[in-house]
Every structure is written in structure tokens, then in C-alpha cells.
Amino acid sequence: MTSPKHLLGIEGLNPSAVTSLLDLAESYVLLNRSGKTQRDSLRGRTLINLFFEDSTRTRTSFELAGKRLGADVINMSVSTSSVTKGETLLDTAATLNAMNCDLLVVRHNRSGAPALLAQKVEASVINAGDGTHEHPTQALLDALTIRRRKGRISGLTVAICGDIAHSRVARSNILLLTMMGNFVRVIGPPTLIPSGIEAAGVTVFNDMEEGLTGADIVMALRLQKERMSGGMVPSSREFFAFYGLDRRKLGFAKPDALVMHPGPMNRGVEIDSDIADDPVRSVIKEQVEMGVAVRMAVLDALARGEIL
Amino acid sequence: MILFRKIRYLDSAAQALVEGEVLVKNGVIADFGPSLGDPDGAKIIEAEGAVLSPGLVDMRASLGEPGFEYRETISSAALAAAAGGITTIAVLPDSSPAIDDPALVRLIATRGAETGSVTLLPYAAATRGCGGQELAEYGLLKAAGAVAFTDGAKTIASSRLMRLALSYASGFGMRIVQHPEDYELAKGGAATSGARASWMGLPGIPAAAEAICVARDIRLAEMANGAVHFAHITTGEALDLIRRAKDKGLAVTCDTAPPYFDLNETAIGDYRTYAKLSPPLRAESDRQAVLAALQDGTIDAIASDHQPRDADDKRLPFAEASPGGAGLATLLGVTLAQVQSGHLTLPQALALLTARPAAWLGINTGVIAKGAPADLCLFHPERSWRVSAGQLPGKAQNTPFDGRALEGMVLGTWKAGIRVFG
Numbered sequence: 001m002t003s004p005k006h007l008l009g010i011e012g013l014n015p016s017a018v019t020s021l022l023d024l025a026e027s028y029v030l031l032n033r034s035g036k037t038q039r040d041s042l043r044g045r046t047l048i049n050l051f052f053e054d055s056t057r058t059r060t061s062f063e064l065a066g067k068r069l070g071a072d073v074i075n076m077s078v079s080t081s082s083v084t085k086g087e088t089l090l091d092t093a094a095t096l097n098a099m100n101c102d103l104l105v106v107r108h109n110r111s112g113a114p115a116l117l118a119q120k121v122e123a124s125v126i127n128a129g130d131g132t133h134e135h136p137t138q139a140l141l142d143a144l145t146i147r148r149r150k151g152r153i154s155g156l157t158v159a160i161c162g163d164i165a166h167s168r169v170a171r172s173n174i175l176l177l178t179m180m181g182n183f184v185r186v187i188g189p190p191t192l193i194p195s196g197i198e199a200a201g202v203t204v205f206n207d208m209e210e211g212l213t214g215a216d217i218v219m220a221l222r223l224q225k226e227r228m229s230g231g232m233v234p235s236s237r238e239f240f241a242f243y244g245l246d247r248r249k250l251g252f253a254k255p256d257a258l259v260m261h262p263g264p265m266n267r268g269v270e271i272d273s274d275i276a277d278d279p280v281r282s283v284i285k286e287q288v289e290m291g292v293a294v295r296m297a298v299l300d301a302l303a304r305g306e307i308l
Numbered sequence: 309m310i311l312f313r314k315i316r317y318l319d320s321a322a323q324a325l326v327e328g329e330v331l332v333k334n335g336v337i338a339d340f341g342p343s344l345g346d347p348d349g350a351k352i353i354e355a356e357g358a359v360l361s362p363g364l365v366d367m368r369a370s371l372g373e374p375g376f377e378y379r380e381t382i383s384s385a386a387l388a389a390a391a392g393g394i395t396t397i398a399v400l401p402d403s404s405p406a407i408d409d410p411a412l413v414r415l416i417a418t419r420g421a422e423t424g425s426v427t428l429l430p431y432a433a434a435t436r437g438c439g440g441q442e443l444a445e446y447g448l449l450k451a452a453g454a455v456a457f458t459d460g461a462k463t464i465a466s467s468r469l470m471r472l473a474l475s476y477a478s479g480f481g482m483r484i485v486q487h488p489e490d491y492e493l494a495k496g497g498a499a500t501s502g503a504r505a506s507w508m509g510l511p512g513i514p515a516a517a518e519a520i521c522v523a524r525d526i527r528l529a530e531m532a533n534g535a536v537h538f539a540h541i542t543t544g545e546a547l548d549l550i551r552r553a554k555d556k557g558l559a560v561t562c563d564t565a566p567p568y569f570d571l572n573e574t575a576i577g578d579y580r581t582y583a584k585l586s587p588p589l590r591a592e593s594d595r596q597a598v599l600a601a602l603q604d605g606t607i608d609a610i611a612s613d614h615q616p617r618d619a620d621d622k623r624l625p626f627a628e629a630s631p632g633g634a635g636l637a638t639l640l641g642v643t644l645a646q647v648q649s650g651h652l653t654l655p656q657a658l659a660l661l662t663a664r665p666a667a668w669l670g671i672n673t674g675v676i677a678k679g680a681p682a683d684l685c686l687f688h689p690e691r692s693w694r695v696s697a698g699q700l701p702g703k704a705q706n707t708p709f710d711g712r713a714l715e716g717m718v719l720g721t722w723k724a725g726i727r728v729f730g
Contacts, residue, residue: 011507034358089624112579119574131627133509168509195512196503 004307006118007298009134018143018176022153025144025290025297030183032068032293039296042071045102046258049075050092051128052108056127057263057288058078060138062105065295069303071103089113103299106130124302129145129150132166138262139172141294143180145287147218149258154181159205161271162221162243165194165232168264170221174202184219187211191232203228208242208249213282215253219260220271222246236269246272250281258283309333310724310725311350315360315686317676320663322657329351340676344458355721358719361658362674363395363683364640367541367563367665367689368485368611370460370632371397371428372704373419375404380616380704386423388636388702390729391683393718394612396666396673398429400530401438402460408433408444410452417453425721425728427683428454429669434473434484438462443469443476448481449532450480455669456537458485460585461632463521465491472524482534483561486525487561488546493517498627503569504573510626511587519545526553526560526694535559540613542568542587544597551606561668562606565613566642567633569598577706581622581629582697583708585615588631599651602660609665610657612639616704633705636696640687641714647689648715654689660679688728691717 010018031037047066049059058076067075078092089108096104097120104123106114111131118125130133146152158177164186166168174197176186184202186193193204205211212218223239233239240246245259258273259282267273276282310332316325317340331339331347339483366389389397401407401418403626407416413430422427431446432454446457457477464470464486467730473484494513499505501512520537526549541547541562553560567575572592575583583589601607613631622629643661646652652660666674673683697710720730 088623090626108625108628112627115579116623116625129623131509132511133507165506171507171509194506195501195514198506198508199503204424218643 002071004301005037007136007302008115008118008125010136010139010179011134014256015179018140018180019293021140021297022144022147024301025124025140025293028293028296031289037068038070039068040070041300042066042069045122045303046100046301047070047071047103048096048099049073049105049256050096051075051077052113055107055129057291058107060190061291062128062295064292065299066103068292069296069299071299086148090120093117099121103302111172124237126302129168131168133168135168136172137291137295137298138169139176140298141287141290142173142219144174144290144294145260146258148215148284156216156218156241157183157214158217158274159185159187159215160187160210160219160221161211162168162220163192163227164188164197165192166224166227167221173219174200178202184214185211189233192227194271195289209252212249212252215257217258218245218250218258222262222264223266223270229273240269244268244270245275247274250275257281260284260287262287267286309347309350311344311347311352311558312360312686313352313354314356315550317360318655318658320490320675320677322481326653331678332722332725335682336343336680337676337678337680339678344669345418348393353686353717355688356688357653357690358637360676360686361393361685361687362574362676363685363721363723364393364661365396365669365674366612366614366636366639366670367395367398367609367669368400369397370400370402370616371613371614372464372616373403376616378589379621380702382419382428383423385614385616386509387425387562388700388704390425390721391718392637393425393640393687393721394636395425395683395685395721395723396429396671398431398455398669400460401431401433401618402462404431406438408436408438409432410445412450413452413454417707421692422705424726425723429671431456431460431485432456434459434464435469436442439466440469445484446477447481447509449480451481452624454484455595456485459487460675461487463487463489463491463494467524467528468720471528471532472641474529474536476533478532478534482564483537485537485539486523488518488541489513489523490517493520497660498584499576500573500590502573502591502597507634508579515543515590515594516545518587519549520542522549526550526558528558530558538562540565540568541607542590543594547597547601551601554606561608563609563611563665564598564602565605565611565635566639568612569595570642571595571708573697576626579626581624581626582633582710584626584629584631585633586631592606599646601645602652603656604620606614607660608668610637610639610643611659611665617706632676632706633708634700634706636702638707638709638714639701640685640718641693642709644716647712664670682722686719686720686730687716689716693714
């Protein structure tokens with residue numbers, strides 16, 4: 001048996017692999033919209049959604065993607081507490097091997113957990129978000145959304161705002177967007193900017209107005225409540241006042257700048273409802289639609305042993 | 309009676325390696341010199357090109373016993389030590405139970421004697437149960453044989469308690485050994501802070517957490533008129549502070565361990581949990597600073613920092629994996645690599661592994677001297693071997709040096725004149 005291919009992160013992909021995946025995803029967008037959604041390229045294959053962390057959006061998106069390609073999809077939700085007390089991650093891997101799973105979609109609250117599983121399972125592992133490390137399919141779906149709206153995925157100024165330090169979405173997006181030749185800025189209070197991030201070729205701003213000036217794309221990130229109890233941000237109202245994306249602050253970006261958010265949103269914390277629901281500026285719902293297409297492309301490419 | 313011939317040994321007067329012979333009689337070094345003739349009934353050991361060193365004195369190791377026998381036992385550690393040329397180990401007290409009672413101190417020493425191959429010198433807990441709340445009974449513990457007080461891999465976090473510990477220990481002429489990491493800054497961290505940890509999504513421990521603790525404790529030692537020793541120093545900033553404190557004449561000493569001058573943070577790439585250590589592997593500039601401090605003598609000793617872990621402690625997501633590396637079998641080889649690369653002289657390297665830690669511990673081994681115990685390590689500096697997790701002597705296999713080729717092979721180890729390895 002040849003060793004399975006995985007998608008553990010954007011790190012490890014090259015620009016041509018990203019472009020091929022986006023092209024493939026593009027074709028699935030059109031198919032999905034045409035209503036002819038049933039495909040059989042994954043017929044007879046088993047896809048397991050192994051989620052150690054709560055998720056509705058990502059799990060459903062992978063489930064739909066798998067089913068549209070004809071795979072048998074099984075959802076396994078494992079509460080992390082029961083895992084740490086008894087069965088280890090590698091016991092789980094042994095169980096999955098016994099089930100002859102082909103594609104394993106993993107979300108875990110610890111960075112590197114999918115990489116650890118990938119060493120031990122026979123299936124292709126797709127990282128659906130690990131700790132504060134990576135969330136590659138989110139970055140790919142963001143790229144697809146941007147490319148469809150802007151007609152390109154290079155030469156753009158992208159501002160990523162808020163809790164960069166704890167965001168796997170930010171990491172994957174920074175890796176993908178800089179690799180494709182965009183100008184990436186990160187904006188947030190110094191307590192939420194990871195150390196050494198400048199080395200990746202991004203520009204750091206602590207002032208939202210300055211950071212948004214001239215941006216083509218504005219990405220808001222979810223701010224977890226525990227960041228406030230941890231003392232990294234004093235209160236949600238202070239955060240909203242300085243880093244919440246509202247109409248006034250968005251006014252500093254380009255007039256046609258797009259607003260994105262990986263969801264789920266904290267309205268009134270990192271983003272104002274007025275902006276989130278703006279049909280012209282916000283592409284948040286479109287991101288969800290692109291999510292299914294991108295995941296179909298990833299599953300398809302992995303199952304065929306292509307690209308990655 | 310054994311006569312070592314055609315070997316080189318460290319002449320402590322000349323601080324140089326000389327060719328010659330060493331005679332062992334009744335468990336002690338009876339004589340040494342260019343030629344000792346043909347003593348009657350002596351077993352001759354000839355080893356051309358080899359070096360006869362005092363048995364290594366490892367001033368810092370955890371041995372798993374009592375409480376973590378699934379990781380390592382004293383008898384399995386003794387095998388690893390003998391294979392690594394180590395004949396004396398100062399054992400950390402943060403076991404389960406912690407070594408905070410005179411009877412437990414005696415237990416560790418006795419268990420060492422039972423092995424017949426390694427002397428165990430017990431550290432005793434600085435605080436009861438290594439819990440960081442109240443002082444242990446330093447006087448009674450010293451009388452039972454404790455060599456110094458420490459909470460092992462746990463930082464004595466409270467400034468007040470650290471001051472008291474330094475002060476009270478000074479009354480018995482004893483040192484406090486600190487695991488130097490500012491507790492709050494290091495809490496929950498898994499890798500040294502910086503771009504690598506950020507990209508891997510790992511909670512960081514700032515390098516400055518070490519310097520902050522070292523700065524505090526140097527000042528506390530000065531205030532309390534106490535003696536402090538900093539274990540496994542990893543950063544240039546902390547070493548600068550220690551260098552200055554030594555220049556000032558304060559009772560400050562420190563050690564480091566092979567991972568901190570042989571590896572840097574890149575070793576944790578791909579979430580290699582065997583390279584997850586406490587303190588964490590640092591940036592390359594810090595590794596260089598540790599090497600420089602070995603060269604200029606700021607660092608008093610190289611310890612194995614042996615922390616046995618079993619596979620289940622390590623086969624976990626990185627942040628959950630238990631920190632620590634096995635170090636007994638590789639202590640000599642990884643240190644000699646710095647001789648091969650020209651960063652240390654062989655006498656310097658051997659002193660850091662033998663005479664200097666022995667002097668720190670106040671024991672009469674670690675030198676080739678008439679009447680010194682015949683704790684000896686015969687090694688060939690040019691013979692090579694490859695470190696392989698799974699093939700190491702002893703139980704613990706969690707080496708951060710897996711796959712590394714090392715020059716410097718132990719040919720034999722003697723404890724009080726009895727061959728215990730090779």
C-alpha cells in the first residue's frame with residue numbers, strides 16, 4: 001500500500017497546488033448551483049468526521065461535501081475530556097484503522113494532533129482545525145471567495161483583524177495569502193499578536209484605522225470569551241471600541257473592500273451586525289457556500305491521490 | 309589489581325592529557341605515571357588511543373523511582389549510567405513521594421549502593437512534598453545525606469519562600485538548586501516563544517522567563533547571604549546575569565545539559581515530542597551563548613538532566629506530552645561532539661563532566677589522584693555509534709538525540725575498581 005496523502009496545513013502546499021485545488025473547487029461551485037449535486041467519485045469510500053471539539057459549520061460542510069461525492073460519511077464526536085481520561089488519540093487511531101476508513105477529517109483542540117494521527121492511521125487525514133495551528137480548508141475557501149469576487153488571488157492587500165494569537169484561521173490564511181503574493185496585514189492589540197509573526201512577511205498594526213487604510217479585504221476573527229478572563233483584553237466593549245469592525249472603521253478600507261469572517265460571529269464584539277449583514281460588503285454567507293465546494297475538491301483530490 | 313596501559317589520562321596538575329599508565333588496587337587509584345612497570349598479579353588492560361577518565365559525575369537526573377517505575381527504575385538507570393560511563397548521580401527529589409524525609413534520603417542512597425555500579429547522591433526537597441508551600445527539614449535531611457535542596461523540575465515560585473529557603477539553608481552551609489523559570493510566565497507553555505512556536509500554534513515560554521527568575525534569585529541569594537545553583541541554564545541572558553554575579557563574588561553556580569548546547573528549537577519540528585523538554589529548546593543564538601559559557605567557565609558542570617518518560621507520556625499532542633529527555637547514555641558522546649567540533653578542549657569537557665561537578669558536590673571522585681576511588685570510564689574518542697531510541701541501555705528511550713551519530717564510545721566503566729560495563 002502506498003502511504004496516504006494528507007492535508008495537514010497550508011504549509012507544505014505550493015502555489016500551483018493551491019491553484020489546482022481552487023480550480024477544481026470552482027467547478028464544484030457551478031455544479032452545486034446547477035442542482036446536479038450527486039457525484040459518485042467517492043462511491044464506496046468511507047469518510048469519518050472525527051471531531052474532538054464542537055463544530056457545526058465545518059463538520060456539516062465536510063459531511064455535505066462527502067455525501068455529494070458519494071462517500072459513506074460517519075460523524076464521530078468525541079468529548080476531549082473523556083479522551084484525556086481514558087482512550088488516547090492513538091487508541092482512536094487503531095480503532096479507525098480497524099474500520100478501514102479512507103478519509104479522516106479531524107478537528108482537535110491541540111496543535112499537531114492531526115499530524116500525530118496521520119503517522120498512525122492508514123487513511124488520508126484532513127486537518128479541520130487543530131488548536132491554534134492551522135485550518136487549511138478555511139484558508140482555501142477564503143481564497144476561493146476572494147478569487148471569485150476580485151478575479152485574482154494575488155497583489156491584494158488583506159487585513160486580518162483581532163485575535164491573531166489564538167487563531168488557526170489567521171495562520172493558514174497568512175501562509176496561503178503571502179505564498180500567493182498578497183500583502184497581508186495583521187491588526188490587533190499587542191497581547192493578541194503572536195511573537196515573531198513579522199518574520200512571515202506580514203505587517204503588524206495595533207491601530208485599526210491605520211491597518212485598514214487601503215485594504216482590499218478585511219477579515220474579522222472570532223474573539224473567544226476566555227481571552228478576556230485570561231486578561232489579554234480587559235472587556236468586550238473596549239475590544240469592540242478599538243478593534244470591532246464597524247462602518248466607521250471599515251470606511252478606512254477601499255470603497256469596494258470585502259468583509260469576511262470565518263464564523264461563528266460574536267456580533268458586537270469583533271464585528272458589528274450592520275457590517276456582518278451588509279449584502280454588498282459582507283461575503284460571510286458566500287464563504288460558507290465556498291466551504292462545501294472547497295472541501296469537495298480536497299476530498300476528491302486526496303481520494304484520487306492527486307495534487308497534494 | 310588492574311593496570312591500564314597505553315591510555316591517556318587527565319593530569320590534573322598539568323590540566324592536560326598525558327600518555328601513561330594507571331594502577332588500581334583495592335578499589336582505589338594506587339598510582340599513575342608514564343610507566344609503572346610490571347606489578348605482580350595485575351590484570352593488564354591496554355587500549356591504544358583510548359582515554360581513561362574518572363567516572364562521570366552527573367549532578368542532575370530523575371530516576372523514576374519511587375513512584376514512576378514504569379518509566380525507569382534505579383536498576384535500569386544504573387545500566388544506562390554504566391553504559392554511559394557515569395559512576396555518580398545526584399538524584400532529583402521530585403519523585404512520588406517526594407524525597408522530603410530523612411528516611412527517603414537514606415533509601416535513595418541505599419538503592420544506589422545496591423546497584424553496585426553507581427553512587428546515588430540524593431537531593432532533598434526544598435519544600436515539603438516539593439509543593440512550594442513550606443520549607444522541608446534541611447538540618448535533618450542534610451544529616452541523612454542530602455547534598456542540596458531543590459524542588460526538581462518545579463520552580464520555587466514564591467519570592468518569600470525562596471528567600472527563606474536560601475537563608476535557612478545557608479545556616480547548614482547548603483545550596484538551593486532552582487529550576488529557573490518565572491512560574492507565571494512559563495505556565496502552560498510547551499515551546500520557547502518566537503516565530504516557530506507561533507506558527508506551530510504552541511503556547512510559548514519566553515526565553516526571558518529564565519533571566520527574570522535568575523535575576524530575582526541572585527538578588528535574593530545576596531540578600532539572604534545564601535548559595536544558589538541554577539539548573540539547566542538555556543539562555544544567554546541568564547548566563548550574562550550569572551557571569552556578573554560570579555564576578556561580584558556571589559555564591560552562584562549553574563549547570564546545563566547536552567540538549568541545550570547541541571540542539572535548538574528546530575528539533576521540535578513536526579511536533580517531535582521527544583524534543584519537548586523543560587526548559588524548552590531555545591533559539592540558535594541561545595545555544596551559541598550556552599557553548600560560549602561552557603568555554604569561558606561560567607557554567608560549572610554539564611549534567612545529563614535525565615528525565616525518563618515512556619512512550620505513552622510522549623505519544624500525545626505536543627502540548628499534552630510530558631516534557632523531558634533521557635540523557636544518561638548520551639551525556640559523554642554529545643559533550644565530546646563539542647570537542648570534535650573544536651568548541652571545547654578535551655580537558656575542559658572532561659572537567660565539566662567529572663572534577664567540577666564532583667567539587668560542587670564535595671566528593672573525592674572525579675579526578676585521577678592517588679587514593680581516589682577507582683571510579684573510571686575508559687572511552688575511545690574517535691569510535692562512533694548512532695543514538696537510536698528503542699536501542700538505548702536502560703528503560704527510558706525518550707532521547708531527543710534519536711538518529712544522531714556520536715563519536716566517543718565508552719569501552720568500559722569501573723566502580724570502585726570493579727568492572728560494571730564493557
